Amino acid sequence: MELYDYLNTLSDQIRCKKARPAVLSEIKNHISDQTEACEAEGLCHRDALAEALRQMGDPVEAGIALDRVHRPRMEWGILVLVLILSAAGLVLQYAVCQAGSSYSNFYQQCFYVVIGLVCMFAVYFLDYSLIGQYPLMLWLGYFLFLLCISVFCVIPRINGQLRIYNLLTLFVPLYAGILFRCRGGGYARLLSCGLLCLLPLWICVLSVQTTGLVEIGFIFLVMMSFAIIKRWFQVSAALALPALWGGVILFFLGGMALNGSLKAYQLARIQAWLHPGLYQQEANYQRSIVLQIVSQFRLTGKSPVAHDYLSAWQSDFNVTLMFSYFGILTGSLVILLILLLIFKGLSIAVRQKNQLGALVGLGCCLILFMQSFTYIAANFGIGLLTQKTIPFLTYGLQGTVANYILIGLLLSIYRFKDILPEKKFSARVRYRIRIEKID
């Protein structure tokens, strides 16, 4: 058998094509070592190669055994949780529509969930490592797309705000690709990563998305810290980490100092948050109604307090309504299932050998968690940031699709965990050409 035939026969048994190059490279190196050893014993190259291939064993058996290891996998736990929570979300939407006496939102949400699941599976089958292969193109392309939406108001503004929070969250996994591509660089590369993350934050400012600005900005900081701690950059962590976090804090303080005093409405919001018992007819009116509803929750079954005076109750207070309609036990169970899904995603990310996968997974879990935390806190009357969406439970195409895409990325990372090898980066190699005089 020739070398080419051996490698082809072995390769054909490995069904996942993405796994083949790394496996074949290792096998080829082994055959080369074996051949050299046989040549050292006195065989000619042709005979040494034949002996080396004989000692390799049956390529079909070896290929089948390798195929068993290198195959795509599904994280069934997360998939089951997704299906259960999707159903729970639709049941909640039905209950919300029943209270409002129009079912159009429910039917629309059923359609949105189907689109979301299709997007989730599409991302699951896609190779997430594309994020690391074309990071700048994806980053700038997506930035320009959202900039056009912000500038040309493709989506109408409501009270001056452009509702693109969930579209903004998709910058988080893309940022993992930016950091991954800059691996091996020094302080200059780290600074360029910092400057690049200002682009989506600028869009948050343009679209008046304070919640997005705070959440996504914080997650970018955590991701950069992860990259520094994992020594992706040729920098001193003891220097870079304080400089990073200190720099951001100083930037905000400097901005506030330059801006002068806070505006009247900003001061009023902070005052209202610090004093929940005050301003009940003004800035705190929603919060006081929510606290009233929360105080009437029952362990099981519907609570007696109506929600009618709570504005935007059909979209912004779905967790409050869930506890109000179905009781504390059911509501807590659903929240626990959402947290369990996020925790499972985090455990996938942490155990990843592929560093890009680890950072993409970490980013996705952080944004799912922060989004949920902000929403739940506001729905219990204790939030400072404005709630946007919570995975599975809120109505809307943008939120549904974006969250399913994030979960699809987690599934994709798990799918390729035994297939995509970790490509070690090397510090940049520099060359020097020197001209010498020959005497």
Add this chain to the structure above:
Amino acid sequence: MPIDKSLISGSTTMLLLKLLSEKDMYGYEMIESLQKKSSNVFELKAGTLYPLLHSLEAKNYLGSYEENAGGKTRKYYSITKAGRKYLKSKEEEWNEYTGAVAQVLGGVVYGAV
């Protein structure tokens, strides 16, 4: 004398982990080392070795890294903390097994735990 393959296959994982607990190695080096240490009793084929190594790596018992050596990129394997724990449990299992076999066959067992 040639050894029954079924006796060897069950202990291959333990032998590989033991080799790697002493030193990081690449595939060919493991086959050579195993052959030398066992006085040619264990002649592991590469077609058996690599699926086993990749399987142990997927279970996080082994880690791997690449190094350039003489113009070739070699993939070295190293044992992880979980791998050392697993090796210890396999060694205990093996000692129990060999002790029991020795008792049945009759004779004194040296060095058994």
